[in-house]
């Protein structure tokens with residue numbers, strides 16, 4: 097801004113000041129949200145493509161402020177990451193999902209696989225393996241029915257640390273999934289060194305699958321290569337019967353998406369699980 101005059105400069109600082117104030121306001125709001133227990137989990141069913149059976153659920157964080165509309169995680173997770181609040185929030189998510197798994201088991205349902213998203217800072221900046229071990233012991237959650245999802249970009253940010261943490265989690269019997277696969281420019285071959293169980297094909301590829309030959313080719317290649325590496329493949333964001341039919345023909349293992357169900361509150365998932373669909 098040098099040489100552009102004092103007005104420009106003061107406008108600039110006022111703008112930055114407003115941003116900083118908004119940042120602090122949101123940070124305070126997130127901190128209070130934790131204390132006031134304004135967070136909740138919704139669950140989206142993960143469906144076996146062959147049988148149509150719900151094989152598990154993904155836990156998705158929601159923020160319901162007392163007197164305002166529900167806030168989407170896309171709108172507050174980046175800030176929670178920046179401020180470090182993602183650590184206590186993420187711990188709450190893990191605890192709540194594990195307690196839910198135990199509650200469903202105690203209510204007589206067959207075991208339900210619960211998938212939980214881990215953010216970059218949670219996964220790389222904190223001893224997440226120790227945290228998970230502590231919560232498993234505290235809740236009695238079955239690690240064999242817990243999946244932790246991390247994005248491809250988090251893996252590639254620090255592959256050595258990621259492999260070490262994943263090794264410790266896998267040793268506890270927890271399964272690991274790569275989320276948003278295809279968006280991070282890593283090769284499937286580079287995944288070989290990580291103890292991964294599943295790949296989740298990003299919604300952006302599934303969206304245009306039936307119109308865009310390139311996306312279809314990418315999806316076919318990911319499914320084929322993943323299977324050759326003995327990985328389970330889940331398609332995200334399946335919205336239409338045509339997409340489902342295509343994925344089924346290509347041998348994709350599971351799917352999630354509005355075609356089957358949006359993320360819903362725990363009671364509604366429980367009803368689906370009881371109905372066996």
Ligand code: C2E
Nearest residue numbers: 156157168169170189213214215333334335352353354359
């Ligand atoms: P994600 O892990 O890729 O989750 C899938 C997102 O796609 C969810 O958005 C889900 O509601 C949405 N979705 C599912 N099926 C469809 C579909 O058929 N069509 C469309 N258009 N969307 C679909 P949501 O719940 O808003 O979450 C957004 C992102 O926020 C998640 O993306 C994840 O990265 C993050 N997130 C959610 N919960 C948590 C959490 O507990 N911890 C962390 N670290 N991140 C979370």
Ligand code: CA
Nearest residue numbers: 154213245275
């Ligand atoms: Ca996910």
Ligand code: CA
Nearest residue numbers: 275276296332
């Ligand atoms: Ca995803």
Ligand code: CA
Nearest residue numbers: 275276298299
């Ligand atoms: Ca995504």
